Amino acid sequence: MSEAYVTLATNDGYAVGALVLGHSLRSNHTTKDLCILITPGVSPSIVSMLESVFDKVVNVDVLDSGDSAHLSLLKRPELGVTLTKLHCWTLADYSKCVFLDADMLCVQNPDDLFSHPELSAVCDIGWPDCFNSGMFVFVPSLDTYGRLLQHSETSGSFDGGDQGLLNTFFPNWNRLSFVFNMVASATYTYLPAYKQYGGSVKLVHFLGAMKPWQYSYDTSSSSVHVSSGYELLAPYLNSWWAIYLSLVKPGVPEMVAQQLAG
Ligand code: UDP
Numbered sequence: 001m002s003e004a005y006v007t008l009a010t011n012d013g014y015a016v017g018a019l020v021l022g023h024s025l026r027s028n029h030t031t032k033d034l035c036i037l038i039t040p041g042v043s044p045s046i047v048s049m050l051e052s053v054f055d056k057v058v059n060v061d062v063l064d065s066g067d068s069a070h071l072s073l074l075k076r077p078e079l080g081v082t083l084t085k086l087h088c089w090t091l092a093d094y095s096k097c098v099f100l101d102a103d104m105l106c107v108q109n110p111d112d113l114f115s116h117p118e119l120s121a122v123c124d125i126g127w128p129d130c131f132n133s134g135m136f137v138f139v140p141s142l143d144t145y146g147r148l149l150q151h152s153e154t155s156g157s158f159d160g161g162d163q164g165l166l167n168t169f170f171p172n173w174n175r176l177s178f179v180f181n182m183v184a185s186a187t188y189t190y191l192p193a194y195k196q197y198g199g200s201v202k203l204v205h206f207l208g209a210m211k212p213w214q215y216s217y218d219t220s221s222s223s224v225h226v227s228s229g230y231e232l233l234a235p236y237l238n239s240w241w242a243i244y245l246s247l248v249k250p251g252v253p254e255m256v257a258q259q260l261a262g
């Protein structure tokens with residue numbers, strides 16, 4: 001059985017993020033499959049682009065399905081995107097997977113992630129006893145999926161999202177290096193560590209309200225304008241935009257591209 005990176009997009013913004021992420025994994029010569037879960041919120045033209053980059057595009061519509069996830073959603077309506085994300089455990093054609101948020105960028109090959117067990121992840125910088133659920137190693141299993149849905153109904157999520165839910169379900173998670181889920185906006189808080197280890201970063205995570213596709217790009221200087229304090233983020237945002245402009249934007253209909261900018 002093969003192994004795959006899995007991401008998720010419920011709208012065109014995150015789908016464009018997923019396209020850049022997919023290209024960045026390919027250009028770093030991953031040997032793993034690329035799989036994406038999408039909902040009907042993604043435009044058909046973007047879906048065709050996803051089909052050319054990802055090996056597998058899986059339609060998930062929790063709202064419209066009559067399955068157990070839909071029943072869980074009726075009990076916990078606040079968990080919409082979260083219950084969609086949990087669908088990654090149903091990908092039983094794969095023996096092992098790595099979930100990646102669509103707002104991530106690969107800068108070096110991270111395939112050695114697959115040598116780690118479920119559930120492996122990186123500390124959350126806000127509360128390091130918890131893992132950040134933007135990247136995690138997992139083993140697809142319908143049994144685990146069922147137990148996760150059960151857990152969502154009985155315990156809910158302490159933060160209203162997947163991170164709270166997954167942290168209470170996997171309290172004995174295995175801690176991986178920060179280079180597999182580097183939160184770029186946080187690096188400047190420990191600049192000497194960034195200078196020491198930054199060269200080993202494999203996956204950057206643009207966590208927070210402002211996503212790469214929402215920045216304005218200055219074509220004359222070929223760079224993104226970042227506010228002061230966020231300078232370390234700039235090279236990664238510029239790499240994201242270089243991939244977006246060369247490999248993604250040419251295929252995005254103008255109307256969709258305009259709606260992405262924040
Ligand atoms: N996501 C999505 N649509 C949404 C919100 C989130 O598809 O409206 C997916 C997407 O893969 C995203 C992930 O869920 O990367 C987690 O959300 P986000 O990255 O915005 O959270 P953060 O990392 O900023 O906490």
Ligand code: MN
Binds near residue numbers: 102103205
């Ligand atoms: Mn994220």
